[in-house]
Amino acid sequence: MKPSIPRGTRDFGPAEMQKRQYIFNILKTNFQLFGYAPIETPSMENITTLTGKYGEEGDQLIYKVLNSRIHESKDDKKEILKKEFNIALEKSYNSELLTEKALRYDLTVPFARYVVMNHHSLTYPFKRYQIQPVWRADKPQKGRYREFYQCDADVIGSDSLVNELELLAMMDKSFSELHIPVVVKFNNRKILSGIAEILNASDQIIDITVAIDKLDKIGKEGVVKELLEKGISETAIKQLEPLIDLSGSNNDKVTVLNTFLSNSEIGKKGIEEINFLLSNLKTINIQHIKVELDITLARGLNYYTGTIFEAKANAGTFTPSILGGGRYDDLTGIFGLKGLSGVGISFGVDRIYDVMEELNLFPPDVNKVSTTKLLLAYFSEAEQAHCIGLAAKLRSKGINTEVYPDVAKMKKQFEYADKKQIPFVGVIGSNEITNNTIMLKNMLAGTQEEVGFETLTEVLK
RNA sequence: GUAGAUGUAGCUCAGCUGGUUAGAGCAUCGGUUUGUGGUACCGAGGGUCGAGGGUUCGAGCCCCUUCAUUUACCCCA
Helix, strand or coil, X not given: CCCCCCCCCCCCCHHHHHHHHHHHHHHHHHHHXXXXXXXXXXXXXXXXXXXXXXXXHHHHCCCEECCCCHHHCCHHHHHHHHHHHHHHHHCCCCCXXXXXXXXXXXXXXXXXXXXXXXXXXXXXXXXXXXXXXXXXXXXXXXXXXXXXXXXXXXXXXXXXXXXXXXXXXXXXXXXXXXXXXXXEXXXXXXXXXXXXXXXXXXXXXXXXXXXXXXXXXXXXXXXXXXXXXXXXXXXXXXXXXXXXXXXCCHHHHHHHHHHHCCCCHHHHHHHHHHHHHHHHCCCCCCCCCXXXXXXXXXXXXXXXXXXXXXXXXXXXXXXXXXXXXXXXXXXXXXXCCCCCCEEEEEEEHHHHHHHHHHHCCCCCCCCCCCXXXXXXXXXXXXXHHHHHHHHHHHHHCCCCEEECCCCCCHHHHHHHHHHCCCCEEEEECHHHHHHCCEEEEECCCCCEEEECHHHHHHHHC
């Protein structure tokens, strides 16, 4: 049989893992720097935990896990199962008789579930980070995978906007260290609610926001067309126009919003929040990222209620969203714990990787297949034991060392070192054993000299 | 789900309007008198041309079906 892996999933070889771990390490270090503690949750959740949290589209993309051993069901249950299955063949339908588990779709909802289940042992505000894969039953394409890693940082149990500011500071530091030019767009769901309220279309808020969200993709006419298709009235669309045309600096935009939303309480609250963030950007000393208010930013996830974030690379031709996040005022409410507001962001490592690859941003020492510093090569079995012993001594000094495991021609051993980009080869023959030395070759320079153990460790440090 | 593109050696591809034993580069393995790689030279192995059917004297090439990969729409990290 031909080996293969499911569509949209990938293997990661040593060279890729080296680079992936480089990203993970930077994010992890920064999460800890800002006081987030790690947790992990299972790959599978009860399906009821996940459904209804991601919008209609999102629910369709949840990977369902078929209940096991259904063939062992009793006959009368089998009859019911057949009926359920027939329904599922006709329409989108969830039956716990068929599937009671599903693969996690993101890390935020499982986190909310975790918080509710561990409410009494947590110290609030609770700050956690989580680095795990998620699965989406999407059709894969460039930058879109069915299995990918999210790196989430969330604070729950505090509605202070200081949390948003700290998240921005953390994004700034992380993207700066990764050397990715980034624009972070932000908006506030309250603004969007306010707009819908002003337009007298509160129940169509999702349709409106989703349409506006596509502005830079399909243009103004496209947006208007989509709004009409969704049944938004022409007068409402006319009203909306100044917002679709909105441009200029962050403060210019706020000015326009101020007039537009002057009769909406929730809208005014949104402006207040946005102003707080804007006026404090200087305080947190943003160095690297561009922060931009974008009222067309909507984000599909249903649970956001306040600030929303999205980041894209600001260079190159491949600029998918590499970070998303926002505030959710009542995600835990669904699981029976009211009044816990949270805010968080999610770094998409796989896309960050793709962007960094395109922009050639991985440092040279990360861009290699092996971390071995020295390969010990030898001529015959007579020197083998000596090499093993020497390797042990070098490793105790913290030097990454390999011994070529087979007795082989020098050529072969050097080819091995070359392919693995090992920078030094130590040749051991009878001369070296007699002299208690090692013939140390610098693979990059092509030079070599006979050195003692002291010099060896000095050079390889 | 809808639409397009592509499936030929391990990888990247060539293969003219259908015409003999299907090619190249890279990779792999071996060698260039054996204490030295990355550059050179010589040689070798490796292909049911995605799969199935059809048209034809003859199909990698044309037609149908099917599968896979990929891009776009939708939505998203």
